[in-house]
Amino acid sequence: xxxxxxxxxxxxxxxxxxxxxxxxxxxxxxxxxxxxxxxxxxxxxxxxxxxxxxxxxxxxxxxxxxxxxxxxxxxxxxxxxxxxxxxxxxxxxxxxxxxxxxxxxxxxxxxxxxxxxxxxxxxxxxxxxxxxxxxxxxxxxxxxxxxxxxxxxxxxxxxxxxxxxxxxxxxxxxxxxxxxxxxxxxxxxxxxxxxxxxxxxxxxxxxxxxxxxxxxxxxxxxxxxxxxxxxxxxxxxxxxxxxxxxxxxxxxxxxxxxxxxxxxxxxxxxxxxxxxxxxxxxxxxxxxxxxxxxxxxxxxxxxxxxxxxxxxxxxxxxxxxxxxxxxxxxxxxxxxxxxxxxxxxxxxxxxxxxxxxxxxxxxxxxxxxxxxxxxxxxxxxxxxxxxxxxxxxxxxxxxxxxxxxxxxxxxxxxxxxxxxxxxxxxx
RNA sequence: GGAGAGGUGGCUGAGCGGUCGAAAGCGGCGGUCUUGAAAACCGUUGAGGGUUUGUAGCCCUCCCAGGGUUCGAAUCCCUGCCUCUCCGCCA
Numbered sequence: 001x002x003x004x005x006x007x008x009x010x011x012x013x014x015x016x017x018x019x020x021x022x023x024x025x026x027x028x029x030x031x032x033x034x035x036x037x038x039x040x041x042x043x044x045x046x047x048x049x050x051x052x053x054x055x056x057x058x059x060x061x062x063x064x065x066x067x068x069x070x071x072x073x074x075x076x077x078x079x080x081x082x083x084x085x086x087x088x089x090x091x092x093x094x095x096x097x098x099x100x101x102x103x104x105x106x107x108x109x110x111x112x113x114x115x116x117x118x119x120x121x122x123x124x125x126x127x128x129x130x131x132x133x134x135x136x137x138x139x140x141x142x143x144x145x146x147x148x149x150x151x152x153x154x155x156x157x158x159x160x161x162x163x164x165x166x167x168x169x170x171x172x173x174x175x176x177x178x179x180x181x182x183x184x185x186x187x188x189x190x191x192x193x194x195x196x197x198x199x200x201x202x203x204x205x206x207x208x209x210x211x212x213x214x215x216x217x218x219x220x221x222x223x224x225x226x227x228x229x230x231x232x233x234x235x236x237x238x239x240x241x242x243x244x245x246x247x248x249x250x251x252x253x254x255x256x257x258x259x260x261x262x263x264x265x266x267x268x269x270x271x272x273x274x275x276x277x278x279x280x281x282x283x284x285x286x287x288x289x290x291x292x293x294x295x296x297x298x299x300x301x302x303x304x305x306x307x308x309x310x311x312x313x314x315x316x317x318x319x320x321x322x323x324x325x326x327x328x329x330x331x332x333x334x335x336x337x338x339x340x341x342x343x344x345x346x347x348x349x350x351x352x353x354x355x356x357x358x359x360x361x362x363x364x365x366x367x368x369x370x371x372x373x374x375x376x377x378x379x380x381x382x383x384x385x386x387x388x389x390x391x392x393x394x395x396x397x398x399x400x401x402x403x404x405x406x407x408x409x410x411x412x413x414x415x416x417x418x419x420x421x422x423x424x425x426x427x
Numbered sequence: 428g429g430a431g432a433g434g435u436g437g438c439u440g441a442g443c444g445g446u447c448g449a450a451a452g453c454g455g456c457g458g459u460c461u462u463g464a465a466a467a468c469c470g471u472u473g474a475g476g477g478u479u480u481g482u483a484g485c486c487c488u489c490c491c492a493g494g495g496u497u498c499g500a501a502u503c504c505c506u507g508c509c510u511c512u513c514c515g516c517c518a
Contacts, residue, residue: 038477038478041476041477041478041487042477042478042486044487045476045477045478045486045487045488046486046487048486048487048488049485049486049487051498051499052487052499054498054499055445055497055498055499056445056446056499057498058445058498058499059445059446059498059499060445060446062445063445063446068498071498072498072499073498074498075498075499076498078498079497079498247437247474368475376482377456379474379475
């Protein structure tokens with residue numbers, strides 16, 4: 001949610017900033033509602049004041065043994081008026097709230113203009129795409145060739161967009177997770193957390209998935225209702241919501257959490273896109289980095305966090321580039337996002353493997369995540385950030401395709417070999 | 428799943444339907460005392476919102492959440508959520 005004061009006081013300027021990401025704010029409707037809210041709120045509070053004062057007078061009169069019947073009658077009437085005013089105010093409030101919840105975050109000034117991914121800007125690249133003296137295969141052919149990857153089996157068990165792995169490939173997948181967690185814990189000072197994989201609607205509202213993106217989620221039915229519990233689409237949701245309705249002491253910051261979870265995405269509307277292989281699945285594993293920092297520090301933190309994710313790719317020896325998303329391509333809650341894209345020889349292109357974002361106070365306001373500013377002693381909204389460090393399934397794909405040989409074998413990156421009992425090659 | 432108890436400020440914990448945003452203790456902050464510290468003593472100490480040029484004043488809301496009763500609800504009623512105890516079941 002963006003700052004309601006900002007919406008009230010700088011409505012036109014805010015609308016222009018939102019337009020950069022292709023969002024049209026209906027300023028006329030907002031202003032009308034806001035005007036009404038103001039009038040109704042003042043009126044309602046005046047009535048409440050009146051009622052409070054009169055009720056107290058009744059209390060005093062009763063204590064003094066006076067006749068209170070006429071006083072009561074007078075306040076009764078007030079009660080009706082108050083009830084009506086409150087009802088109208090509540091209506092207007094909810095309308096305003098509904099609008100506010102569907103307004104995306106304002107792009108930071110440093111975010112490039114543009115409508116879609118074609119306007120994203122490459123910031124830097126690392127490593128060289130490998131030169132093969134044979135025709136490189138994609139991960140599907142490699143995995144199925146080794147008899148270690150099976151999409152048909154998963155289709156039998158569940159349906160499309162799931163997969164099964166076996167033997168050393170499943171182990172490599174697990175090794176990747178361990179390596180990522182260890183790296184972030186040991187070298188980047190993150191604290192590991194374990195969280196529920198099912199969250200309630202309040203949590204999803206807090207990070208911004210609800211109310212707008214319910215279609216991307218798997219809802220869980222319970223007691224005949226399916227609007228309460230959902231499978232997490234990313235660890236971002238439970239981990240960031242640890243801070244919901246909390247006021248942190250300054251000493252606790254910055255907060256750095258790393259969390260490995262499965263992620264579940266319905267990806268409604270993505271049919272026909274990346275149908276082959278494990279690039280786009282309903283279930284995948286991810287190691288997620290989440291930070292909460294004082295407001296003045298969040299852009300510095302974004303650079304650091306992006307660097308932490310990059311380190312994973314560098315240690316594995318995977319070529320990648322860093323891309324600044326343009327205003328039109330950013331996610332709903334983000335003020336600024338860097339995507340990490342890894343080179344996939346099977347597709348001959350860079351593909352997203354991590355997305356690192358600064359949400360500023362957008363999520364914090366939704367979930368009332370605050371810290372006590374030592375300057376004033378007063379609670380203020382935190383800034384939250386997160387990034388994949390990394391998406392495990394896609395990292396596995398990158399390793400398979402970049403480290404294949406002509407025989408269709410997969411060479412284990414040296415940094416992972418200790419996690420594999422020294423195994424150097426699969427196949 | 429069955430039976431019972433309970434959810435109050437940073438913590439512990441009082442609270443008869445009116446003078447309760449809430450006693451008391453602890454903690455925090457400021458001060459007195461002290462060479463310094465401790466102790467003692469004094470003072471102070473929740474959050475959100477509206478109005479407003481205003482960190483001034485005035486006002487509103489918040490005692491788990493949502494409804495209800497009432498002139499008036501932390502206190503009474505209903506629903507939900509959560510916690511605890513006992514039994515059952517279970518990894």
